[in-house]
Amino acid sequence: EAQVTQNPRYLITVTGKKLTVTCSQNMNHEYMSWYRQDPGLGLRQIYYSMNVEVTDKGDVPEGYKVSRKEKRNFPLILESPSPNQTSLYFCASGTGTAPNQPQHFGDGTRLSIL
Amino acid sequence: SQQGEEDPQALSIQEGENATMNCSYKTSINNLQWYRQNSGRGLVHLILIRSNEREKHSGRLRVTLDTSKKSSSLLITASRAADTASYFCATTGANSKLTFGKGITLSVRP
Numbered sequence: 001e002a003q004v005t006q007n008p009r010y011l012i013t014v015t016g017k018k019l020t021v022t023c024s025q026n027m028n029h030e031y032m033s034w035y036r037q038d039p040g041l042g043l044r045q046i047y048y049s050m051n052v053e054v055t056d057k058g059d060v061p062e063g064y065k066v067s068r069k070e071k072r073n074f075p076l077i078l079e080s081p082s083p084n085q086t087s088l089y090f091c092a093s094g095t096g097t098a099p100n101q102p103q104h105f106g107d108g109t110r111l112s113i114l
Numbered sequence: 115s116q117q118g119e120e121d122p123q124a125l126s127i128q129e130g131e132n133a134t135m136n137c138s139y140k141t142s143i144n145n146l147q148w149y150r151q152n153s154g155r156g157l158v159h160l161i162l163i164r165s166n167e168r169e170k171h172s173g174r175l176r177v178t179l180d181t182s183k184k185s186s187s188l189l190i191t192a193s194r195a196a197d198t199a200s201y202f203c204a205t206t207g208a209n210s211k212l213t214f215g216k217g218i219t220l221s222v223r224p
Binding site: 092 | 144145147149154155156157158159162202206210211212213214215216217
């Protein structure tokens, strides 16, 4: 089954404790992206990747890092999480090297930073 | 930056009625997509319409695009309780970034 898998689905942690949210897709997609969803603000793009070893900033990249060492994986790293990063995070993937195609989304990771 | 803006923010209808949702955007686009999000789940792609297309159908969904007015509409015909969800429009412009609106909450009453 074609899917985007995120882990963990839920995480409560404390300020400053480094964390990684993993994202994996089994569709051989070149394009992958991370979004955060906040009430009243909709979805905002954090980082995206057009292909292996190619990453670029989205609209709200501050406080986040990503890497794309393999095609299927695109982890999101919070080196020193802060309460304003409490949010619902989504990973997505798509065909082609540009987001002009439909994207497949994971089921989300709800992060709470205390 | 937020490109698409949906209207209304919330819509409540009776099962069997049609639901119409609108999306307006500010700059020229390559395409416009509509997504659905059920509570607690990820977004699911519904339909994509390119800038040179005016109308597209998929099952009970009909999407129109008016580039002169920079607007799109999503029509769901004969709505069902299972259509209850949030709906988002998303645009791709010259910078190739996919930008989402804030979403419309649709409630379909049985």
